[in-house]
Amino acid sequence: MLAQLLIAIACLVLVLNQVNGFATTSSGRAGLRSLRMAIKDIHAREILDSRGNPTVEVDLTTEKGVFRASVPSGASTGTHEAVELRDGGSRYVGKGVLTAVNNVNQVLGPQLLGMDETDQHGIDHKMLGIDGTPNKSKMGANAILGISLAVAKAGAARKGVPLYRHFADLAGNHKDLVMPVPSFNVINGGSHAGNGLAFQEFMVLPTGAPTFAESMRIGTEIYHALKTVTKKKYGQDAVNVGDEGGFAPPIKNNKEGIELLMHAIEAAGHLDSVVLGMDVASSEFHVDGKYDLDKKVRQPGSTAKMLTGQELGAFYQDLCREFPIRSIEDAFDQDDWENWTAFTKQVGKDVQIVGDDLTVTNPKRIAQAAKLGACNALLLKVNQIGSITESIDAVKLAKQSGWGVMTSHRSGETEDNYIADLAVGLCSGQIKTGAPCRSERLSKYNQLLRIEEELKGKSTYAGHNFRKPLWMGN
Numbered sequence: 001m002l003a004q005l006l007i008a009i010a011c012l013v014l015v016l017n018q019v020n021g022f023a024t025t026s027s028g029r030a031g032l033r034s035l036r037m038a039i040k041d042i043h044a045r046e047i048l049d050s051r052g053n054p055t056v057e058v059d060l061t062t063e064k065g066v067f068r069a070s071v072p073s074g075a076s077t078g079t080h081e082a083v084e085l086r087d088g089g090s091r092y093v094g095k096g097v098l099t100a101v102n103n104v105n106q107v108l109g110p111q112l113l114g115m116d117e118t119d120q121h122g123i124d125h126k127m128l129g130i131d132g133t134p135n136k137s138k139m140g141a142n143a144i145l146g147i148s149l150a151v152a153k154a155g156a157a158r159k160g161v162p163l164y165r166h167f168a169d170l171a172g173n174h175k176d177l178v179m180p181v182p183s184f185n186v187i188n189g190g191s192h193a194g195n196g197l198a199f200q201e202f203m204v205l206p207t208g209a210p211t212f213a214e215s216m217r218i219g220t221e222i223y224h225a226l227k228t229v230t231k232k233k234y235g236q237d238a239v240n241v242g243d244e245g246g247f248a249p250p251i252k253n254n255k256e257g258i259e260l261l262m263h264a265i266e267a268a269g270h271l272d273s274v275v276l277g278m279d280v281a282s283s284e285f286h287v288d289g290k291y292d293l294d295k296k297v298r299q300p301g302s303t304a305k306m307l308t309g310q311e312l313g314a315f316y317q318d319l320c321r322e323f324p325i326r327s328i329e330d331a332f333d334q335d336d337w338e339n340w341t342a343f344t345k346q347v348g349k350d351v352q353i354v355g356d357d358l359t360v361t362n363p364k365r366i367a368q369a370a371k372l373g374a375c376n377a378l379l380l381k382v383n384q385i386g387s388i389t390e391s392i393d394a395v396k397l398a399k400q401s402g403w404g405v406m407t408s409h410r411s412g413e414t415e416d417n418y419i420a421d422l423a424v425g426l427c428s429g430q431i432k433t434g435a436p437c438r439s440e441r442l443s444k445y446n447q448l449l450r451i452e453e454e455l456k457g458k459s460t461y462a463g464h465n466f467r468k469p470l471w472m473g474n
Contacts, residue, residue, distance in 0.1 A: 037116050037158060038062065042109030044101045044146060049073055049412040050440040051243055054097045057414075058104060058146035062117050064157040069149030071142045072383055073412035075191050075243065078283070078334050078357030080365060082386040083133075085140025100140040108139060108147060117154040120170055124148050124389035141386030148387040149418055163418065164451060167425025171392045175471040177459045179212035179452050180423045180431040181205050182445065183277050183327070183406060184219040186226055186264075187257050188246040190281045192411060196252030196297040201244075201279035202261050203432070205327065207464050208273035212452045215461070216445060218270050220436040226264035233260070243411040245435030252297055258323050277327035279432075282312070283357050286333035309339030313346065320351055327406075329354035329379060340374040352377045352404050352467055361385040361394045370401040377404035377467065380428060382419075395426050399473030404466065406430040413440040420447035429462035429469035 041061040047070060049055045057070040073084060085103070087096035108127055115123055127147065131139040156166035168177065184204045189197025204222055209215035230249050231239045238249040251257050258276065265271055285295040290306040298304060307315065309332055319325055332339045334357035344353045356379040359365045369375050378398035382391045395405055407423035409432065423431040431448070434441035452459060462469045 037118065038114045039112055039117055039151075039154070042104060042112060042147060042150075044104035044109070044143070046097050046101050047414070049414050050438065051075070051412045053095045053412055054092050055412065055414065056097050056100050056104070056140075056142045056146040058150045060117070060147065060150035060154050062154050062158065064154065067150045067153040067157065068416075069146055069153060069418065070414040070416045071146045071149070072410035072414065072416075073142075074381070074383070074410040075412065078360045078384070080334065080357070080360045080362065081135075081384045082141035082360075083135050083137040084142050084383070085137075097140075097142060100143040100146075103139045103143040104147060108143060112147065117151055118158050120148075120151055120155055121389050123151050124387040127387070136386045141383060145383055145386045148389070149382075149416075152388050152418070162421065162451070162454070164421035164424040167388075167392075167422050168427075170388070171396060171426055171473075173425065173427055173471045175427065177424050177455060178427045178429055178469040178471070179448065179455075179459050179461045180407065180429055181207055181209075181462050181466040182212070182215055182219055182448075183430055183432040184223065184435055185244050185279070185432065186223055186246045186435050187251075187261055188242040188244065188248045189251070189254075189257065190279075190284050192242050192244060192246070193248035195248050195250050196294075197248075197254060197257055198280075198285045198293045198295060199254045199257070199278055200281035200284065201246070201277075201329075202257050203277035203279070203327070204261070204265065204274050205277055205430070205466070206270070206274050207326075207466060209461065209463065211461050212448055216436065216449065218268075218273050221268045222265050222270055222274070223436050225268035226261065229264050229267060230260065241435070241437055244409075245437035245441050254293065255319065258319065258325075262323060275324045275326040277329070277352075278325060279329040279354075279356070280316075281330050281357070283330065283333045286336070291332075309336055310342070313339060313343040316343070317347060320347065325351065327352040327354060327377070329406075330356045330358065332358075334358050337372060337374055340369075341372045344373055344375055348373075348376045354379050354404075354406060356381070356408075359394075361391055363390070363394050363397050366394055366397050366401070370397070370403070376402070377406060379432075380405055380407045380422075380426075381410060382422070383410060391422075392426065395428070396473040399471070402468075402472070404429060404468065406432055409433040409441070409444065415440055415443050417443040417447040420444045420451065424448070424451055424459070427469050427471035429466040 187202035190200025206215035206218040355375040361384040405428040433444040
């Protein structure tokens with residue numbers, strides 16, 4: 001018995017010496033390091049977003065811990081977006097995502113185990129290769145993005161840097177970091193509300209604030225003033241909040257919505273500190289080649305006129321002359337290239353014309369829009385394209401074209417706050433993530449407050465330069 005024990009000890013010593021010898025060689029050290037810097041497990045599950053619809057959440061495990069990410073979902077979606085895979089059938093009214101979850105757990109995840117979590121480009125492109133379709137219709141953009149986001153968080157932890165710094169490094173942004181101007185969506189219409197407003201969002205941008213923290217104060221004070229004036233004019237029901245925290249008063253006239261907002265800004269004492277933005281989401285009221293501003297309230301036999309693209313553009317210009325509107329999103333239908341191009345040429349110097357449904361965070365659509373001069377800003381929604389790498393490529397292309405970039409949430413959100421870090425790291429200069437209300441919206445704004453505090457004077461606030469902040473993709 002003693003002899004057997006001595007033999008076992010001798011064997012163990014021999015093995016340990018061999019491992020130690022291996023670890024002291026350059027190849028041995030590299031091998032052990034690669035084992036440490038590796039994805040060990042990927043697991044997805046179905047959770048619910050802020051609208052009560054299923055979405056994908058991914059846990060990615062490395063030596064540094066477990067890194068969790070969840071995927072947002074839009075209500076007003078462009079036809080050119082990457083495919084969000086839903087199950088169909090009766091379960092969750094057809095909106096289940098168990099197919100996408102299974103694609104993570106059974107297909108994508110197993111093929112990524114052992115890869116270096118700092119290799120964002122390599123991991124994203126491996127997933128694109130596995131999917132093999134131009135719009136991610138096989139695996140689902142929601143499956144691919146869940147992993148891509150978790151990889152980014154794990155990569156930042158491996159490097160020992162904040163997520164915003166990791167995003168900046170991935171993009172090649174070595175400039176000083178910039179805190180974005182928040183674009184508060186405080187009045188809702190379109191697909192986000194049950195009122196008669198055709199335009200989807202009326203927004204306040206505190207460009208005159210000195211810091212991001214002050215911009216939050218200004219935006220929040222206007223929001224509370226808006227609640228007061230809306231309740232007084234339209235009653236208690238008018239201040240119930242929508243999907244993104246904004247109010248949806250019973251307004252049928254788009255100009256009336258802007259006038260109500262201006263009243264609130266004046267009441268809050270911030271007329272000199274803000275400009276306005278609108279997300280028109282015009283694809284939602286584009287009918288047979290024309291634009292129906294009365295689509296939501298039109299009655300059978302109505303003779304109310306529908307507008308041509310040229311007439312709609314003239315209406316926008318009238319509003320911009322009367323009110324301090326400096327940003328218009330999705331001014332025309334997603335395939336109405338002619339009117340996009342003509343309108344941007346007319347007003348693009350003074351007004352930001354933002355492509356959302358037009359560009360869908362897709363480098364090919366952005367390149368086409370830049371060539372035509374169809375818009376001058378990108379709305380960055382990572383789930384439109386489906387990976388961090390492609391999102392960064394889209395932002396760089398937009399910036400190199402001289403465009404502004406507005407980082408954006410979706411109407412169906414989770415408590416995940418990665419877009420705050422993305423906005424800072426990619427120096428977008430603007431962020432749209434709802435009203436200062438509802439936890440899934442405030443999680444992003446609160447993260448930005450933490451980031452500004454953490455940077456302690458090492459960042460600037462985009463302010464009036466929100467269209468062209470320090471780093472422009474070079």
